[in-house]
Amino acid sequence: MHANIGPSDSPITRAILRADAELKQVSPNLTFIYDPEITPDDLLLEVAKNICECSKPHIANGPVHDKIFTKGGYGIVSCYNSLPLAGGGSTLVRLNLKAIAERSESLDDFFTRTLPHYCQQQIAIHRCAV
Structure with a gap:
């Protein structure tokens, strides 16, 4: 709030x-x-x-x-x-890095698979908002 x-x-x-x-x-x-x-x-x-x-x-x-x-x-x-x-508030999206890390199998998996995946999801949300 x-x-x-x-x-x-x-x-x-x-x-x-x-x-x-x-x-x-x-x-x-x-x-x-x-x-x-x-x-x-x-x-x-x-x-x-x-x-x-x-x-x-x-x-x-x-x-x-x-x-x-x-x-x-x-x-x-x-x-x-x-x-x-x-x-305008719909463009204010954030990534929860802790939750993304919890969905990762390893440090390498975090950087090569899960983080890029959720970054792409964030970009898609932003495209829909504008």
């Missing part, structure tokens, strides 16, 4: 930050979208305090993402992926 807050200040944003700092849980993942034209300094300071408390939220550069997509037309879906709103 992932949630985005910011760049504007609001009571809800502040409440989410307070709850996240108090609970110190790994989930949900949280990203603060920062915009120097919109975000007040005291809110950015609160975000920094939260990072010290619970290693969250991650900070995304709003103006950079606004140029790539449209202003506010995207979501941060993990600490390093941004996608357009209302679609």
Whole structure:
């Protein structure tokens, strides 16, 4: 699960930050979208305090993402992926290397048979998504 807050200040944003700092849980993942034209300094300071408390939220550069997509037309879906709103998540596929290794008979089999097979499966999924 992932949630985005910011760049504007609001009571809800502040409440989410307070709850996240108090609970110190790994989930949900949280990203603060920062915009120097919109975000007040005291809110950015609160975000920094939260990072010290619970290693969250991650900070995304709003103006950079606004140029790539449209202003506010995207979501941060993990600490390093941004996608357009209302679609795009189907391209975010991953390989579970542990599970692939468990399906391998040996180290050589992992690199020559199972890993290439699942990489091809991932490519096929991506082709269907676009």
